[in-house]
Amino acid sequence: xxxxxxxxxxxxxxxxxxxxxxxxxxxxxxxxxxxxxxxxxxxxxxxxxxxxxxxxxxxxxxxxxxxxxxxxxxxxxxxxxxxxxxxxxxxxxxxxxxxxxxxxxxxxxxxxxxxxxxxxxxxxxxxxxxxxxxxxxxxxxxxxx
Amino acid sequence: xxxxxxxxxxxxxxxxxxxxxxxxxxxxxxxxxxxxxxxxxxxxxxxxxxxxxxxxxxxxxxxxxxxxxxxxxxxxxxxxxxxxxxxxxxxxxxxxxxxxxxxxxxxxxxxxxxxxxxxxxxxxxxxxxxxxxxxxxxxxxxxxxxxxxxxxxxxxxxxxxxxxxxxxxxxxxxxxxxxxxxxxxxxxxxxxxxxxxxxxxxxxxxxxxxxxxxxxxxxxxxxxxxxxxxxxxxxxxxxxxxxxxxxxxxxxxxxxxxxxxxxxxxxxxxxxxxxxxxxxxxxxxxxxxxxxxxxxxxxxxxxxxxxxxxxxxxxxxxxxxxxxxxxxxxxxxxxxxxxxxxxxxxxxxxxxxxxxxxxxxxxxxxxxxxxxxxxxxxxxxxxxxxxxxxxxxx
Numbered sequence: 001x002x003x004x005x006x007x008x009x010x011x012x013x014x015x016x017x018x019x020x021x022x023x024x025x026x027x028x029x030x031x032x033x034x035x036x037x038x039x040x041x042x043x044x045x046x047x048x049x050x051x052x053x054x055x056x057x058x059x060x061x062x063x064x065x066x067x068x069x070x071x072x073x074x075x076x077x078x079x080x081x082x083x084x085x086x087x088x089x090x091x092x093x094x095x096x097x098x099x100x101x102x103x104x105x106x107x108x109x110x111x112x113x114x115x116x117x118x119x120x121x122x123x124x125x126x127x128x129x130x131x132x133x134x135x136x137x138x139x140x141x142x143x144x145x
Numbered sequence: 146x147x148x149x150x151x152x153x154x155x156x157x158x159x160x161x162x163x164x165x166x167x168x169x170x171x172x173x174x175x176x177x178x179x180x181x182x183x184x185x186x187x188x189x190x191x192x193x194x195x196x197x198x199x200x201x202x203x204x205x206x207x208x209x210x211x212x213x214x215x216x217x218x219x220x221x222x223x224x225x226x227x228x229x230x231x232x233x234x235x236x237x238x239x240x241x242x243x244x245x246x247x248x249x250x251x252x253x254x255x256x257x258x259x260x261x262x263x264x265x266x267x268x269x270x271x272x273x274x275x276x277x278x279x280x281x282x283x284x285x286x287x288x289x290x291x292x293x294x295x296x297x298x299x300x301x302x303x304x305x306x307x308x309x310x311x312x313x314x315x316x317x318x319x320x321x322x323x324x325x326x327x328x329x330x331x332x333x334x335x336x337x338x339x340x341x342x343x344x345x346x347x348x349x350x351x352x353x354x355x356x357x358x359x360x361x362x363x364x365x366x367x368x369x370x371x372x373x374x375x376x377x378x379x380x381x382x383x384x385x386x387x388x389x390x391x392x393x394x395x396x397x398x399x400x401x402x403x404x405x406x407x408x409x410x411x412x413x414x415x416x417x418x419x420x421x422x423x424x425x426x427x428x429x430x431x432x433x434x435x436x437x438x439x440x441x442x443x444x445x446x447x448x449x450x451x452x453x454x455x456x457x458x459x460x461x462x463x464x465x466x467x468x469x470x471x472x473x474x475x476x477x478x479x480x481x482x483x484x485x486x487x488x489x490x491x492x493x494x495x496x497x498x499x500x501x502x503x504x505x506x507x508x509x510x511x512x513x514x515x516x517x518x519x520x521x522x523x524x525x526x527x528x529x530x531x532x533x534x535x536x537x538x539x
Contacts, residue, residue, distance in 0.1 A: 011456070012463060017529045032493035032532050035453050035473045035481070039531040057532035059455035059474035099474075 004094035007064040014067035016074065018053040024121065027113030030106050036062045038110040040070070044118055049073050049081055054110070061100035068092050069107035078118075082130060084111055109133055150466045150511045154352070155301055155329060155444055155502035161354035161402060164395040168356070171391035179388050180377065189390045196397035200361065203404040206338040207366060212380045213393050214373075216360035217328040220347035221252035223362055223373035223384075224324040225295055228345060229260050230371055231322065232292030240292030246270045246278050246307075247487035249297055250326055254483070257295075270296075272487050276305035276435035283312055293322045298330035302471055302484040302500060303435035304444025306334060313342025322368070328352055328360075332403030332410070333441040344368045348400075350392065354504070355399035359392035410505045411442065417512045418442040421501060424516045428523055430536065434488060434498060443503045446471075448485070448494045451533030452526040457499055460526070464518040472496040493532065 003011070020041035028039040036058030043051035052074050056066040069089050073081040086104035090096050096104060112133050116126035151159070171192060177185030179193050193213075201208040214220045232240040245257055247269045257267045268286045270278050278296055294316050298309050309325050316323035324345035330336050332353040338346055346363035350356060364370050364383075376385025422445060425431060430450040449457070454470030461468055471482030473496060480486070481495035501515065527533040 008459075011459060014529070028531060032496075033491075035492070035496040037531050055529050055531040055534065057451065057530040058453050059472070060459045061474075062453070063456060063529070 006094040010064035010067040011060045016070035025114040025118030027110050029109045040110040040114040042114045061103040065103045065107040152501045153467045154504035157351045158354045164398045167398045168391045168395040196393045199397040200400045203400050204338045212362045217349035218252040220362040224345040225256045227370040228293045228322045240290050242291040243267045244294045248484040276303050280311045295324040297326040299441045301329045303446040304441045305435040306439045350396035353399045353403045355396040359396045446500045449497045451530045452497045460522040469500045471498040
């Protein structure tokens with residue numbers, strides 16, 4: 001299995017690692033049984049993602065997709081961040097090995113889950129805006145692609 | 146590649162200079178087919194004859210009991226499939242039950258799974274937290290229709306030693322064929338094929354500083370195993386295909402070196418093994434996988450809570466260190482290693498495993514470099530792990 005240079009760059013020196021105190025939205029996806037958990041923290045001001053941090057337990061691709069996904073939504077409007085697709089994450093990393101594509105799905109879902117949490121905290125039902133977020137993994141890893 | 150610190154010798158090893166030297170004539174001038182009558186062919190046949198005799202002498206068996214193969218996987222396939230076929234034809238007809246362990250190499254386990262589809266019944270003995278099969282468990286698993294038992298001698302992932310001589314004795318007493326995968330034992334623990342009470346033993350060259358693509362199956366002369374590869378009359382008609390003369394000559398040299406150098410290797414690696422254990426156990430929330438005492442000392446396997454093995458390997462690689470892991474991401478499947486799960490480890494701890502395997506070329510300076518790099522890497526990954534946060538903050 002071969003990672004692209006871009007993946008290795010983000011893995012070796014991931015961007016936006018850490019936590020945000022009093023974050024406006026927090027999203028955690030994945031589970032330890034499958035071997036990957038992503039947790040994303042958002043600071044949102046007037047509809048703009050001012051800051052984003054993440055923590056990830058997982059393989060090289062899990063860390064790299066988290067890193068690049070945070071880069072891709074930082075400074076963006078919420079509507080634009082919601083448009084982030086796992087395909088865009090894969091492309092930005094110059095590709096992922098097939099067995100690792102699920103990491104990019106996790107990254108997309110982590111962003112959406114954190115935004116949904118932001119709306120919930122605002123007292124707004126996130127489902128019409130964010131949509132249903134399919135649970136990526138039920139603990140038996142059967143949803144891995 | 147000069148600065149690489151290679152601590153993945155259970156995966157494969159570098160070729161020893163002496164092995165390379167004895168191989169060279171057969172890669173160069175002596176290219177004859179060992180089946181040919183002219184002198185060039187006879188040189189190859191003589192080399193094969195000598196290699197077989199050298200291996201038999203080093204491992205204490207009859208040269209006619211050594212059959213060259215392409216390596217461990219072929220030997221395991223041949224042994225288990227061949228024995229399964231033999232079971233059906235044994236005097237006590239209709240034997241249909243095989244006993245193995247939960248943590249055999251896939252070259253045995255996957256063969257057993259295939260045999261189950263053909264109607265064989267297989268019992269997989271537990272290996273407990275210490276990674277050791279119990280003879281008592283074998284005893285109670287034996288049925289009137291048990292025809293074969295296959296238990297490895299040293300586990301490839303965690304290095305634990307299995308009580309194969311006792312298992313072999315019990316099988317012999319009960320008229321059960323016994324195969325042992327000794328690929329990880331050769332060169333790491335004493336191996337005496339006559340004392341093992343085994344009918345079939347798998348051996349591999351590339352784990353002991355011979356090239357890849359050569360190995361052997363020991364077949365006790367009382368056993369009439371059917372050929373695995375049909376064709377020419379090579380290997381007494383049991384394994385067709387023009388012999389890999391250079392590889393076999395190198396393999397024989399490697400076996401000799403492994404046996405004659407065993408004591409020196411043990412003396413050199415024991416303090417390194419102890420140092421690795423002592424220093425790595427200082428890291429918070431780390432576990433040694435498998436028993437420390439019943440262990441081939443070249444192999445240590447740890448689990449670090451809160452981190453994932455592939456990330457660990459990638460960071461070690463960036464520091465110039467080669468190791469391996471049993472995490473799902475490195476096993477090429479969705480689940481972590483079946484070996485670590487067989488020890489009863491939860492998935493998340495199995496995902497965070499690291500195997501360090503040494504060879505006779507491993508130096509203390511290399512071990513020190515690993516010990517220098519490892520705590521920082523573990524810490525860095527834990528700092529970015531939400532799982533670690535959960536573990537430590539409760």
